[in-house]
């Protein structure tokens with residue numbers, strides 16, 4: 001039964017499919033959107049389409065960018081011999097905010113989770129291994145300290161060890177199950193500095 005309007009119901013339905021948006025929030029957002037001037041709704045719809053159309057994966061590190069190679073990978077001052085492996089572009093952003101990390105990244109876009117049926121082929125691991133054929137001195141594994149993050153870290157370290165490249169893991173101290181993006185900069189830097197060799 002539609003109490004409002006089929007259009008609003010359809011909008012609520014679309015919004016509630018977004019991560020972290022429950023039905024109540026979707027309703028609030030939908031009513032907000034339709035109460036605004038049409039111009040505003042156009043701008044919102046426009047930015048969704050533009051972002052979707054123009055954002056792609058960096059050919060080097062797989063983060064989301066609008067250029068073929070992202071600004072970090074194309075920055076000649078960054079140390080290309082040190083690669084920090086993170087789960088998401090948001091984790092990358094958290095480390096970038098500290099302003100203290102000078103290496104480059106590799107974004108996996110997920111973590112291995114046998115429970116959710118996510119295997120090594122479902123994340124950007126092959127791309128990482130390809131990069132290691134180049135001149136790389138250290139791979140810092142900065143996946144989350146969740147079960148999935150630890151599983152992924154172990155898997156990657158086993159994969160890299162035979163190559164002779166140094167593999168390190170950021171120190172725990174990062175709360176278990178905690179997303180890297182929610183952790184303050186000091187904790188992140190401490191975790192990075194206290195990394196241990198695997």
Ligand code: ZN
Nearest residue numbers: 058061070073
């Ligand atoms: Zn990149």
